[in-house]
Amino acid sequence: MITIEVNGRPIPAEKxxxxxxALRRAGIKVPTLCHIDGLNATGACRMCVVEVEGQRGLTxxxxxxxxxGMKVHTHSPRAVTARKTIVELLLANHPDDCLYCNRNGNCRxxxxxxxxxxxxxxxAGDRTRHHIDASSPSIVRDPGKCILCGKxxxxxxxxxxxxAIDFIGRGSKTKIGTAFDEGLNVSSCVNCGQCIAVCPTGxxxxxxxxxxxxxxxNDPNKIVVVQHAPAVSVTLGEEFGMAPGAxxxxxxxxxxxxxxxxxxxxxGFTADLTIMEExxxxxxxxxxxxxxxxxxxxxxxxxxxxxxxxxxxxxxxSTCKSPQQMMGAIxxxxxxxxxxxxxxxxxxxxxMPCTAKKFEAGRxxxxxxxxxxxxxxxxxxxxxxxxxxxxxxxxDLPPDTADTPFxxxxxxxxLFGASGGVMEAAIRTAHYLVTGRELGDLKVESVRxxxxxxxxxxxxxxxNLGVAVASGLGNASRLLDQIRAGRSDLxxxxxxxxxxxxxxxxxxxxxxxxxxxxxxxxxxxxIDADESVRVSHHNEAVQRLYAEFLxxxxxxxxxxxxxxxxxxxxxxx
Amino acid sequence: xxxNDLDAVLERYPNASRDALIPILQDVQQELxxxxxxxxxRIGEHLNLPASKIYGxxxxxxxxxxxxxxxxxxxxxxxxxxxxxGSAAILDAVKRELRIEPGQTTRDGQFSLExxxxxxxxxxxxxxxxxxxxxxxxxxKTVGKIIDSYRRKGSPNDGxxxxxx
Numbered sequence: 024m025i026t027i028e029v030n031g032r033p034i035p036a037e038k039x040x041x042x043x044x045a046l047r048r049a050g051i052k053v054p055t056l057c058h059i060d061g062l063n064a065t066g067a068c069r070m071c072v073v074e075v076e077g078q079r080g081l082t083x084x085x086x087x088x089x090x091x092g093m094k095v096h097t098h099s100p101r102a103v104t105a106r107k108t109i110v111e112l113l114l115a116n117h118p119d120d121c122l123y124c125n126r127n128g129n130c131r132x133x134x135x136x137x138x139x140x141x142x143x144x145x146x147a148g149d150r151t152r153h154h155i156d157a158s159s160p161s162i163v164r165d166p167g168k169c170i171l172c173g174k175x176x177x178x179x180x181x182x183x184x185x186x187a188i189d190f191i192g193r194g195s196k197t198k199i200g201t202a203f204d205e206g207l208n209v210s211s212c213v214n215c216g217q218c219i220a221v222c223p224t225g226x227x228x229x230x231x232x233x234x235x236x237x238x239x240x241n242d243p244n245k246i247v248v249v250q251h252a253p254a255v256s257v258t259l260g261e262e263f264g265m266a267p268g269a270x271x272x273x274x275x276x277x278x279x280x281x282x283x284x285x286x287x288x289x290x291g292f293t294a295d296l297t298i299m300e301e302x303x304x305x306x307x308x309x310x311x312x313x314x315x316x317x318x319x320x321x322x323x324x325x326x327x328x329x330x331x332x333x334x335x336x337x338x339x340x341s342t343c344k345s346p347q348q349m350m351g352a353i354x355x356x357x358x359x360x361x362x363x364x365x366x367x368x369x370x371x372x373x374x375m376p377c378t379a380k381k382f383e384a385g386r387x388x389x390x391x392x393x394x395x396x397x398x399x400x401x402x403x404x405x406x407x408x409x410x411x412x413x414x415x416x417x418x419d420l421p422p423d424t425a426d427t428p429f430x431x432x433x434x435x436x437x438l439f440g441a442s443g444g445v446m447e448a449a450i451r452t453a454h455y456l457v458t459g460r461e462l463g464d465l466k467v468e469s470v471r472x473x474x475x476x477x478x479x480x481x482x483x484x485x486x487n488l489g490v491a492v493a494s495g496l497g498n499a500s501r502l503l504d505q506i507r508a509g510r511s512d513l514x515x516x517x518x519x520x521x522x523x524x525x526x527x528x529x530x531x532x533x534x535x536x537x538x539x540x541x542x543x544x545x546x547x548x549x550i551d552a553d554e555s556v557r558v559s560h561h562n563e564a565v566q567r568l569y570a571e572f573l574x575x576x577x578x579x580x581x582x583x584x585x586x587x588x589x590x591x592x593x594x595x596x
Numbered sequence: 597x598x599x600n601d602l603d604a605v606l607e608r609y610p611n612a613s614r615d616a617l618i619p620i621l622q623d624v625q626q627e628l629x630x631x632x633x634x635x636x637x638r639i640g641e642h643l644n645l646p647a648s649k650i651y652g653x654x655x656x657x658x659x660x661x662x663x664x665x666x667x668x669x670x671x672x673x674x675x676x677x678x679x680x681x682g683s684a685a686i687l688d689a690v691k692r693e694l695r696i697e698p699g700q701t702t703r704d705g706q707f708s709l710e711x712x713x714x715x716x717x718x719x720x721x722x723x724x725x726x727x728x729x730x731x732x733x734x735x736x737k738t739v740g741k742i743i744d745s746y747r748r749k750g751s752p753n754d755g756x757x758x759x760x761x
Contacts, residue, residue: 186646193656202647203633203662211646595637595647 025091030098038091042084043071046097053097054106054135056223057172058085060537062181068172070135072105073097081105107139113170115146117224124168124225129533131223132170153198158206160385161214161230161378166198169226175199175218182522184497185328186596187212199226202595211331211596213496215324215520216378216402216529229378229530232399233409239370239398240283246364249284250350250429251275251374253291254440254525255403257546258376261532261539262407263417268542270550273422275406278415279374280423286358289425290373291432293346293353294439294448296568297321298559300585301343301445302452303576305515309486314338316489316506316513319445321345323383324520324529326589328496333503334591342586346439347373347380348389350429351396352584357572358428372399374406376440376528379520388587402530431564434551441544442494442524443470443477446517450481450490451558457484465557471548473523473541476502478513489513495522601627602635606642614643621654630661658711663701666708668746671725672698675714678722686722687711689736693743706747 026033027042029051036045041064046053056068064085072081076094081102084095096102113132121127153166173190176199180186187210191200201210219227239245260269279287305317320326320341329336344352350373355366373380377400383389384397401409410417424430435451438444447467454462462483469479470490475498478491489512493499499518506513521527526543527535535543551557559565573580605623609616617639624635631654640647654660672687691697694707701708717723720732724742731742 180646180649186648189646189648189652191652191655200648202636202651204651210648595633596640 025089027089027092028094030096036089038089040089042073042075042082042087042089042095045089046073046084046095051097053084054138055085056131056135056170057174059174059177059221062177065173065177068170069109070106073102074099103139106135107141110135110139110141111145114141114144115148116150117170118150118167125228125231126225126533130225151195151198156207157230158208159212159214159230159382160208161381162207162212162216162219163228163230164199164207165226165228166200167226168224169199170224171197171199172223173199174221174223175227178217178221179212182495182497183213183215183217183520184500185211185213185215185332188218205595209594211594213324213327213331213520214379214382214529215496217521218529219378220527220529220531220533220535229402229405230381231405232381232401233405235399236372236401236409239372242370244368245370246285246362246368247283247370247372248286248288248354248358249279249372249374250288250290250293250347250354251279251406252347252376252380252440252525253289253294253432253437253444253547254376254528254531254543255374255406257440257543258403258526258531258535259407260417261535262404263410265417266542267535267539268546270546271417273424274417274420276425277420277423278410278413278417281415281420282409282413284372286426287423288350288354288429289432289436290346290350291436291439292429292562292564293349294321294436294445295433295559295562295565296349296353296585297343297346297439298435298445298448298452299565299569299576300349300581301341302449302456302559304341304343305449305453306456307577309488309514316491316516317341319517321439321445322379322518322520322525323377324379325496325499325518327379327382327592328499328520330589330592331594331596332500335507336503337589337591340589342588344389344585344587345380345383346436347375347400348383348396348587349585351384351389353429353568353572355390355394355396356584357568361428366394370398371396372401373397374401374403376403376525376531377521378402378529380530403528403532404530407532428564428568431562433556433559433562434554435557435559436562437550438547440525441471441547442519442522443467443472443492443517444524444547445519446470446490446492446515448559449515449517450483450488452560454483455558455560457486461558466551470517473537473544475522488515490515490517492517494519494524494527496520602638606638609642612643614645617643617645617650617653618657621650621660625660628664630664632662658713661699661708661710663699663708664705666701666706668707668727669710670694670707670743671710671712671715673713673715673717673721673723673725674711675718675721677718678714681721683722685736686724686734686739689739690724690743693740707743 027036034049053071055071066083066086071084073084074096075082156164239247256272257270260271318339354371359366381400384400390396435448470477470492476493481488493502523540527540636650640650698709698711724731
């Protein structure tokens with residue numbers, strides 16, 4: 024531990040760490056535009072410049088290591104003027120259409136312009152004109168609003184190992200784009216939306232389907248059915264000023280009903296259904312010499328990643344559809360039959376923490392007779408905007424509960440929202456399927472928590488299983504590389520595209536830091552600890568669905584409705 | 597473009613890492629005349645780098661082109677002396693005449709356009725260079741005539757097995 028002097032006061036710092044880290048720990052606010060926690064500093068934006076005594080120019084605190092006794096001035100007139108000038112220069116090439124921007128009120132550039140008191144356009148000049156890339160079903164890129172901080176490039180390459188985008192060109196013509204400057208839809212992009220989550224401006228956003236959903240809600244001939252993913256209820260509150268990890272399940276359900284949705288279902292129900300199918304599939308593979316390790320298939324970004332970059336692992340992927348698509352499939356079949364509805368009248372909406380789910384819903388195999396199982400996917404953010412549009416106040420609404428027959432979930436299904444949750448739920452059920460007994464106290468501590476890769480050995484009857492959990496595609500791909508290189512001790516691997524799992528998804532409220540994601544995770548664990556039905560095989564509604572409609576897991580009906588296939592994608596990567 | 601040319605270049609860089617990227621790009625362009633889509637992808641595979649990265653690096657440098665050169669290759673000098681003598685307007689005139697941007701080739705494969713920083717003929721400014729022949733004191737009025745003269749003449753190496761992709 025060393026001591027540095029900041030603005031005349033001593034603060035502690037750790038040898039070797041960057042100045043910005045020490046400042047943040049001491050609660051001293053130095054703004055940044057390009058900084059990403061946990062990744063190396065690039066010093067691209069220069070917003071974090073401070074005066075360090077003895078240094079000639081201004082010093083970017085993100086990339087400058089602390090030294091014992093150094094004297095720092097974070098808000099000297101010179102530092103503040105420099106920051107303000109940077110913002111003014113960025114604004115000189117910015118469209119100034121905040122009122123029409125999806126990040127209005129939630130934009131770092133706008134926030135800093137306000138904080139630094141920018142009140143007039145000091146630099147005027149030609150603005151770069153760009154085409155908006157709306158080719159992707161998940162992500163819209165508007166390079167006109169881009170400030171070239173490079174966060175999207177780094178997240179895509181360093182965290183996700185996808186590297187769909189990079190800086191193209193040079194000087195004032197520099198922009199962010201894909202290989203050959205083509206649409207995102209034909210690139211190696213997996214639609215995860217982590218780029219949106221880190222973008223300081225409105226240059227990246229989800230492909231909004233709010234209008235389609237409103238149209239459906241206003242169509243008297245449509246029965247509009249909505250499902251919400253396990254990770255949504257523990258994050259939506261943040262959009263309305265609540266603390267990270269607040270669970271708003273009851274009021275969210277009430278809000279969905281007020282918005283006019285005819286049925287509110289819980290994707291946790293089909294998460295339990297997924298476990299019945301996937302657990303059975305795992306046992307089947309283990310006992311029949313199937314391809315191992317089996318890889319989970321809930322996360323559509325991960326699926327596309329395997330299809331493009333690891334096609335040799337396609338046969339390892341579980342054939343189970345994701346919970347979203349299972350819900351879509353049984354909604355337009357079993358539910359339609361039960362209610363005597365023509366499936367064409369049903370409009371099926373899902374609320375997801377995810378942008379890749381929009382892509383998944385549009386996959387041609389995800390439906391039948393030309394009818395998609397899921398018609399529209401809204402992110403957590405889009406749901407928040409619908410709720411605001413309807414003038415609903417989450418704090419005032421009386422809580423409500425989900426509808427039958429797909430409203431019931433166990434805590435195992437709820438755990439799907441966090442990295443390791445699918446694994447934990449699957450182990451609980453696989454143990455029961457193999458031994459006929461429940462697994463000890465049910466908790467599988469070794470697959471919990473925030474680590475990028477978690478591994479464990481689990482005893483299921485006579486089987487000693489090697490399991491691994493990875494979140495963030497970079498972590499997943501390192502694991503696959505080990506397996507390609509001959510590693511053979513693993514039987515089952517859960518992969519979530521986004522770091523931390525769906526709670527850290529690309530469709531979640533903007534601006535969440537690691538602590539916020541941890542709080543969301545803790546909430547899911549708390550729900551698991553507090554409720555009584557904690558295993559998917561004891562979801563009575565799921566059992567009823569098997570008895571009345573599906574038959575048995577991996578049966579004929581399941582095969583048609585709940586399982587799918589994958590194919591190699593020849594994209595440039 | 598024969599794939600063998602590309603293979604031949606890549607074979608000269610066994611076990612290469614990212615620091616070999618620019619020499620490889622230069623060699624490939626030397627062999628093929630441009631960086632084809634396929635070659636960018638193959639270089640990426642060879643160096644274990646994403647195609648977006650290769651494309652990003654290649655677009656940073658003016659020397660790399662992504663379309664085959666035309667039968668007539670026009671270089672417009674944008675060096676300081678030429679700039680002072682109005683080369684920006686010359687470039688605009690050429691772009692208008694050919695309806696292409698620098699780095700591109702006309703669809704009939706007749707002309708390609710490149711902007712160069714200084715061609716070393718400042719005394720002749722503003723200057724353009726077609727197939728290695730210098731044209732001095734170009735004006736926006738004479739650009740069209742110069743281009744027409746090559747259109748009539750055709751390529752210096754007409755009859756070659758030029759392909760467009």
